[in-house]
Amino acid sequence: MNHYILIDHVQVQDANAIAGFTWGFPSITHFLGFAHLLQRKMKAHSQFSDIELGGCAVISHDQRTSTYQHGSSVSFTQSRNPPYLDSHDKKSPPPIIEEGKMSMTVSLLIEVKDSIAQYGQALEAWINKQCYLQRLAGGSIQNVKSVSLFSIKSEDTASIRALQRRLLPGFVLINRSELLSQHLEQLQETDSSIELFDAWIDFIGLKRRARPAYELINQHLTQLAKDKNDFAINLLDKWQQHLKTSYDSDNIPKDLLNYFTNMSDTANKQHKALISQWQHYINPDLTTPAQWEYQxxxxKGYLVPIMCGYKAISDVIDNEEVLGTRDNETEVCFVEAVHSIGEWRSVHRFKSLDTINNAMWQYHYAPNWYLCSQQQSFDVIDNSIDNRNDDIIIQDPTEF
Incomplete structure (x- = not known):
């Protein structure tokens, strides 16, 4: 039996929308940090000090970034807070400090190591109060719909369906780092110079590619296939399969090449425009009309770039050697953000206890690495801080 705390539909205002290279949703470290602070407060509470929290699943219900669009670009809405300072010349306003903010509604499903049913409403009320006293992703918590304690047995499908109903409509964030590793291997089979960053960009970029105009070719092959001739039907099928792939003049099916080559030899005025378009299709130049296709x-899936931790880029430094630290005691280490690939999945895909547990994000610590993942065991790619070529992005969670 597994035990959970559900903090349901938390409304957050002015949360941090920027995470490393990415923007649009806070880093997963914010949510684990929220659960970690809750754990520390429990340890300091005499009644709840025995409670041990585990992983945390993040379910998004709604999000609105504070942005505006001008032309083809998007910018964050900025403000001056406060508009004037006593120490500032009031003839000129203070400068704007750029920051990305968003409002969101999320639910947190936190794993608990042992049963907490005996605490009942007292724990629920205490957690509800602590939520309002904490910040989530730097934002202010405006409302919490409810806090619930519950347990689920592996065969208890009724409880799983009840959890689904409470979280719908909602999307849970899943770690898909293995897709990045697989894509990198596929790219390096044809080009060994491809780096991990290039593979990562393929997941986040909105790419379009030009294909030479082909409407006359398509109309001709479609009309030809209406005669239900096996050769014509096969030719149309190969053409349609060709259109499903990215345009490459070297990968045009031979049957199509042979067909239009023979047509060129016997072409009449009726097919002159068709043959001209075919010649431009197989040998495009700067004057060839094109159609732009989304790549x-x-x-498949609702794949997004995510920030999921930090990688050390310096040795641990004594506090006295660094100026401007938050306190005068804690040692200092400079880090870079670690990025990976995530996927938003609807909570209706919570079909079993395993799928719920696989959605739980957890901390992982290793020399020079501070990561969040949904895997229990890791091996570190490289513990050194000197080799930084590919350290900025997770390649595969099993390799840390």
Whole structure:
């Protein structure tokens, strides 16, 4: 039996929308930090000090970034807070400090190591109060719909369906780092110079590619296939399969090449425009009319770039050697953000206890690495801080 705390539909205002290279949703470290602070407060509370929290699943219900669009670009809405300072010349306003903010509604499903049913409403009320005293992703918590304690047995499908109903409509964030590793291997089979960053960009970029105009070719082959001739039907099928792939003049099916070559030899005025378009299709130049096609991402699914931790880029430094630290005691280490690939999945896909547990994000610590993942065991790619070529992005969670 597994035990959970559900903090349901938390409304957050002015949360941090920027995470490393990415923007649009806070880093997963914010949510684990929220659960970690809750754990520390429990340890300091005499009644709840025995409670041990585990992983945390993040379910998004709504999000609105504070942005505006001008032309083809998007900018964050900025403000001056406060508009004037006593120490500032009031003839000129203070400068704007750029920051990305968003409002969101999320639910947190936190794993608990042992049963907490005996605490009942007292724990629920205490957690509800602590939520309002904490910040989530730097934002202010405006409302919490409810806090619930519950347990689920592996065969208890009724409880799982009840959890689904409470979280719908909602999307849970899943770690898909293995897709990045697989895509990198596929790219390096044809080009060994491809780096991990290039593979990562393929998942986040909105790419379009030009294909020479082909409407006359398509109309001709479609009309030809209406005669239900096996050769014509096969020719149309190969043409349609060709259109499903990215345009490459070297990968045009031979049957199509042979067909239009023979047509060129016996072409009449009726097919002159068709043959001209075919010649431009197989040998495009700068004057060739084109149609722009969206290039799909390497894998299916609602895939997004995510920030999931930090990588050390310096040795641990004594506090006295660094100026401007937050306190005068804690040692200092400079870090870079670690990025990976995530996927938003609807909570209706919570079909079993395993799928729920696989959605739980957890901390992982290793020399020079501070990561969040949904895997229990890791091996570190490289513990050194000197080799930084590919350290900025997770390649595969099993390799840390």
């Amino acid at each position: 799909p991402k390497p894998n």
